[in-house]
Amino acid sequence: MSYIAKPKVHHPALKPNAIGLTRRDYEGAITTLCAGCGHDSITAAIIQAFWELDIEPYKVAKLSGIGCSSKTPAYFLREAHGFNSVHGRMPSISTGAGAANGDLIMIGVSGDGDSLSIGLGQLSHAIRRNVNLLYVLENNGVYGLTKGQFSASADPGSTSKKGETNTMAAIDSVLLALTLGATFVARSFSGDKEQLVPILKAGLKHSGFAFIDVISPCVTFNDHEGSTKAYAYTREHQIPIVQADYVPHRDEITTAYDPGAVQTVTLHDGSSVNLRKIAEDYDPTDRDRAYSFIRDHQARGEVCTGLLYIDPTSSDMMEQNDVVPAPLYNLPYENLCPGSTELEKLQARYR
Amino acid sequence: MSNRVNDFAFKIATANGTGSASANGLIMQTIFRMGIPVTGKNLFPSNIQGLPTWYEIRVSKDGYTARTPVFDLVLALNAATYAKDVAEVRSGGWLVYDSTWPLDPKLIRDDVTYVGVPLAQMCGESFKGVRERILMKNIAYAGALAALIGMDPEIIRGLTLEKYSKKPALVDSNQKAVALGYDYIKANFDCPLPIRLEPMDETKDSILIDGNTAAALGCVYAGATVGAWYPITPSTSMMEGFKGFCTRYRRDPETKKNRYAIIQAEDELSAIGMVIGASWAGARAFTPTSGPGISLMNEFIGLAYYAEVPAVVFDVQRTGPSTGMPTRTQQGDIMLCAYASHGDTKHICIYPCDPREAFEFAVAAFDLAERYQTPVFVLTDLDIGMNDWMIPKLTWNDAYRPDRGKVLSAEELEAAKSFYRYLDVDGDGIPQRSLPGVHPKGAFFTRGSGHNKLGGYTEDGDEYQEVLDRIARKVDGAKDAVPAPIIKRTAGAKVGIVTVGGCHAACAEAVDTLIAEGTPVDYMRVRGFPFNDEVVEFLNSHETNFIVEQNRDGQLRSLLTLETNVPKSKLESVRYYSGFPMSAHHVLSGVSSKMAVNA
Numbered sequence: 001m002s003y004i005a006k007p008k009v010h011h012p013a014l015k016p017n018a019i020g021l022t023r024r025d026y027e028g029a030i031t032t033l034c035a036g037c038g039h040d041s042i043t044a045a046i047i048q049a050f051w052e053l054d055i056e057p058y059k060v061a062k063l064s065g066i067g068c069s070s071k072t073p074a075y076f077l078r079e080a081h082g083f084n085s086v087h088g089r090m091p092s093i094s095t096g097a098g099a100a101n102g103d104l105i106m107i108g109v110s111g112d113g114d115s116l117s118i119g120l121g122q123l124s125h126a127i128r129r130n131v132n133l134l135y136v137l138e139n140n141g142v143y144g145l146t147k148g149q150f151s152a153s154a155d156p157g158s159t160s161k162k163g164e165t166n167t168m169a170a171i172d173s174v175l176l177a178l179t180l181g182a183t184f185v186a187r188s189f190s191g192d193k194e195q196l197v198p199i200l201k202a203g204l205k206h207s208g209f210a211f212i213d214v215i216s217p218c219v220t221f222n223d224h225e226g227s228t229k230a231y232a233y234t235r236e237h238q239i240p241i242v243q244a245d246y247v248p249h250r251d252e253i254t255t256a257y258d259p260g261a262v263q264t265v266t267l268h269d270g271s272s273v274n275l276r277k278i279a280e281d282y283d284p285t286d287r288d289r290a291y292s293f294i295r296d297h298q299a300r301g302e303v304c305t306g307l308l309y310i311d312p313t314s315s316d317m318m319e320q321n322d323v324v325p326a327p328l329y330n331l332p333y334e335n336l337c338p339g340s341t342e343l344e345k346l347q348a349r350y351r
Numbered sequence: 352m353s354n355r356v357n358d359f360a361f362k363i364a365t366a367n368g369t370g371s372a373s374a375n376g377l378i379m380q381t382i383f384r385m386g387i388p389v390t391g392k393n394l395f396p397s398n399i400q401g402l403p404t405w406y407e408i409r410v411s412k413d414g415y416t417a418r419t420p421v422f423d424l425v426l427a428l429n430a431a432t433y434a435k436d437v438a439e440v441r442s443g444g445w446l447v448y449d450s451t452w453p454l455d456p457k458l459i460r461d462d463v464t465y466v467g468v469p470l471a472q473m474c475g476e477s478f479k480g481v482r483e484r485i486l487m488k489n490i491a492y493a494g495a496l497a498a499l500i501g502m503d504p505e506i507i508r509g510l511t512l513e514k515y516s517k518k519p520a521l522v523d524s525n526q527k528a529v530a531l532g533y534d535y536i537k538a539n540f541d542c543p544l545p546i547r548l549e550p551m552d553e554t555k556d557s558i559l560i561d562g563n564t565a566a567a568l569g570c571v572y573a574g575a576t577v578g579a580w581y582p583i584t585p586s587t588s589m590m591e592g593f594k595g596f597c598t599r600y601r602r603d604p605e606t607k608k609n610r611y612a613i614i615q616a617e618d619e620l621s622a623i624g625m626v627i628g629a630s631w632a633g634a635r636a637f638t639p640t641s642g643p644g645i646s647l648m649n650e651f652i653g654l655a656y657y658a659e660v661p662a663v664v665f666d667v668q669r670t671g672p673s674t675g676m677p678t679r680t681q682q683g684d685i686m687l688c689a690y691a692s693h694g695d696t697k698h699i700c701i702y703p704c705d706p707r708e709a710f711e712f713a714v715a716a717f718d719l720a721e722r723y724q725t726p727v728f729v730l731t732d733l734d735i736g737m738n739d740w741m742i743p744k745l746t747w748n749d750a751y752r753p754d755r756g757k758v759l760s761a762e763e764l765e766a767a768k769s770f771y772r773y774l775d776v777d778g779d780g781i782p783q784r785s786l787p788g789v790h791p792k793g794a795f796f797t798r799g800s801g802h803n804k805l806g807g808y809t810e811d812g813d814e815y816q817e818v819l820d821r822i823a824r825k826v827d828g829a830k831d832a833v834p835a836p837i838i839k840r841t842a843g844a845k846v847g848i849v850t851v852g853g854c855h856a857a858c859a860e861a862v863d864t865l866i867a868e869g870t871p872v873d874y875m876r877v878r879g880f881p882f883n884d885e886v887v888e889f890l891n892s893h894e895t896n897f898i899v900e901q902n903r904d905g906q907l908r909s910l911l912t913l914e915t916n917v918p919k920s921k922l923e924s925v926r927y928y929s930g931f932p933m934s935a936h937h938v939l940s941g942v943s944s945k946m947a948v949n950a
Contacts, residue, residue, distance in 0.1 A: 056791075057791065057794075058788065058789070058790060058791040058793070058794060059788050060788075061632070061787040061788065063628075073796075074796060074808075078794065079791040079794045080787070080794055081785075081786075081787030081788070081793070081794055081795065081796075081797070082794075082795070082796040082797060082798075083628075083631060083796075083797040083798075084796065084797065084798040084799070084800065085624070085627075085654060085797075085799065086650050086651060086654050086799060089620065089621070089624045089650075089651065091621075091624075092579075092616065092620070092621040092622075092623075092624025092625050092628065093624050093625075093627060093628035093631070094628060095579075095614060095621075095624070095625050095628060096577060096579065096614075096624065096625035096626060096627060096628025096629035096630070096631070096632070096634075096636060097628040097629060097631060097632040097787070098628075098632075099577045099612040099614060099625065099628075099629050099634070099636075100576070100577055100628070100629040100630075100631075100632035100633055100634030100636065101632045101633065101634070101786075101787070101788055103788060104632065104787055104788045121617055121618065121621070122617070122620075122621055122624070124617075125616070125617040125621065129614070317614075318612065321609065321612055321613075321614075322607075322608050322609050323608060323609045323610075323611070323612050324603050324606065324608040324609060324610055325608075328576040328577060328610070328611070328612060328634050329576070329629075329632055329633035329634040329786070330633070331576065331610055333574050333752060333753055335610060336571075336574040336576065336601065336610060337571070337572055337574055337751075338571065338572070338600040339747065339749055340746070340747040340748070340749050342600070343568075343572075343745055343746070343747045344744075346568075347558050347744055347745060350558035350559055350560045351380075351383070351384070351558055351559070
């Protein structure tokens with residue numbers, strides 16, 4: 001990816017957050033993606049989410065695999081370590097990094113090729129382990145960097161720019177995540193920042209694997225009439241099911257909605273998400289019903305969006321493995337090495 | 352024949368999954384506790400139950416631990432392998448069989464003495480239930496052997512008490528089974544045989560341990576906190592060992608929480624990814640695997656090499672190519688590990704020769720990986736990893752502190768004018784490193800794509816080449832940091848014998864034999880790659896060097912040819928790669944046939 005330093009110009013009128021940083025402090029290099037790319041809108045939403053959460057950028061690790069989406073960590077949080085790894089393998093890098101330093105706030109950015117083809121295995125097992133990671137799948141149904149091949153999320157019957165028709169079944173990442181036991185499953189649309197930002201914030205605060213599939217049209221190779229991941233198609237078929245609002249721990253929960261339709265879910269650190277149920281019969285804490293609800297709507301050609309499922313009791317990989325809360329990388333060596341006396345004692349076993 | 356005290360070998364043939372391992376262990380340990388040097392080789396199938404398995408025990412008053420191809424006694428308890436087993440008894444030796452049934456015609460030889468023990472019958476009469484009868488038959492043969500070769504019954508008794516201290520019923524049945532075999536032999540045969548044991552005092556400073564366990568212990572002592580793995584024979588017991596030691600030593604005394612994380616990955620690709628992720632974030636992380644795992648890890652290894660992330664990989668080698676023979680030993684990954692991944696790469700490799708070095712090199716591997724910010728391979732093999740070796744007791748220097756390399760702290764980053772991840776600040780090719788989550792000034796973008804010395808993405812040829820050349824210098828610089836070769840010179844020697852890893856036991860014995868027979872030879876055991884100058888000097892100082900190794904293609908010889916200026920003509924190859932551990936005889940016959948040709 002090209003690395004073009006972006007001049008950091010602070011406008012005096014820019015609003016600082018609680019730790020005195022403006023949105024500029026959360027930006028990165030200038031994007032090299034195509035003009036109008038959905039991924040750039042997601043990057044903007046990510047910047048907004050981190051800024052709103054008052055997170056110090058250097059405490060974040062941003063990780064990715066290979067592909068257009070995987071380039072984007074260069075475009076936000078310049079003061080955070082980035083890791084652009086190998087194709088489809090970001091989940092394992094994140095798993096290791098999270099094991100070494102549980103204090104890292106990790107965001108992984110991936111695409112549909114990276115996640116659903118070459119990296120399907122790693123994604124699945126990171127979900128199973130409940131790695132403490134916000135995983136953003138920027139889903140455009142197409143291989144952009146290699147110029148327009150179908151990806152595994154392309155819907156059957158959709159056409160490529162060259163006019164070919166996809167005949168194979170699509171892998172729906174949201175249904176996959178639900179099936180594999182994901183503890184936080186959401187879908188949004190790159191063009192819907194209002195919906196996306198609160199979901200990203202809730203995902204960052206979730207203890208465990210927060211999976212967000214964001215439909216992100218590829219303006220160059222997949223924004224034509226036969227595509228089900230185009231701007232026009234998605235705008236027309238998107239059905240918000242649950243509108244999420246993230247409420248930090250320190251803020252009083254204000255009921256902006258009709259109480260009957262709001263469900264408040266308290267997260268690990270005491271913060272909460274208010275879920276405004278647009279579809280009255282939808283329960284975002286019932287995995288099985290969420291699954292069939294999404295499936296039914298899918299059959300009608302509708303794309304359900306919002307925070308679709310959340311398990312507020314989720315405990316992440318490190319908690320499940322009963323690991324000390326202090327980051328492992330930094331434990332004093334004296335607490336790790338049993339020493340010579342113990343070695344002598346131990347060896348009675350081998351006599 | 353005259354007595355052969357404390358210098359003989361025997362072999363026990365059974366079927367897999369019948370519980371013979373505990374009887375074989377009991378025999379080994381008894382001899383060891385009698386103060387007599389002993390070594391055992393478990394030749395087992397890739398199977399859980401039913402296929403043939405052998406256990407070979409060599410007793411050597413001189414302390415030789417290599418496998419021996421000559422057996423003075425064979426205990427043939429597996430009808431499926433009778434023909435093969437009886438053929439392995441040396442002329443004049445003994446064959447022990449279960450005389451519950453008549454002697455199988457396949458077992459009959461004129462030059463062998465037969466010792467029949469009705470093991471199945473006795474155990475059938477003395478124990479209840481199929482399972483106990485089968486298990487105790489093994490202990491009964493240990494008892495019979497004890498009488499035949501003169502094992503100390505008190506030591507056997509003591510071991511049984513220790514092993515089953517919490518299960519008194521098992522103590523009773525085990526001692527009863529030992530007595531069945533022991534008493535039967537005493538009553539019916541003139542014993543002990545001329546091959547016999549007499550107590551010595553040669554093992555009090557030694558232990559019996561396998562290399563996987565020792566390497567796992569090394570990881571604990573090195574301060575490793577993250578282990579990621581995918582189960583694969585013959586490396587599996589290493590992570591099991593690590594887990595066991597961590598349970599003992601790595602629990603927070605107050606909260607009982609773990610000061611380690613072990614992650615069983617979905618495959619080896621993921622396992623190495625986790626190691627790289629954890630190392631990138633600053634933990635000492637490792638993965639144990641074998642050849643097929645290394646093949647899968649190649650892409651990631653290239654990333655770690657190019658992005659300069661430490662990673663420690665234990666390759667417990669087995670036979671290849673492909674699945675090969677998973678329960679047989681080989682040194683088939685020497686070339687693979689040296690240059691793993693696409694593009695120009697070269698990796699630090701270290702080669703322990705036994706469990707003691709597996710322990711020590713495990714610690715060294717983490718220091719090297721962090722110092723040089725690159726993958727480090729520790730190459731053992733199935734023989735080192737899974738067999739019990741008699742080695743001097745492990746020792747530890749409490750003054751040891753991990754070498755974390757050039758990792759900048761938050762304070763150092765704060766004070767620094769600037770930080771660029773891939774800049775050669777000190778002129779040694781090793782750049783400074785920062786960890787995520789420590790300080791805003793340490794931020795950089797780790798990538799496997801082209802990057803320049805400032806850490807920025809590049810497609811500029813000069814910028815790319817500058818970084819690649821520096822990495823080459825960096826890794827070459829490790830040649831003086833890897834364990835130096837062990838060299839033993841003998842006056843008048845004209846030829847050198849050179850080997851690596853687990854072949855040492857066979858080579859050391861062969862070297863002694865050659866010298867005793869009047870052929871002085873020099874000996875070198877290579878312990879690390881990149882090769883240092885001593886290796887090159889040794890090779891150049893002989894007209895002929897015999898490169899002894901366990902693979903078909905002479906991989907160590909290939910690597911020496913590629914990576915030194917030594918002419919190929921000076922390097923003769925001696926190879927044994929059937930999958931069983933090498934014995935001195937393989938070295939001697941290989942060397943002498945080539946010497947004869949050269950003479």
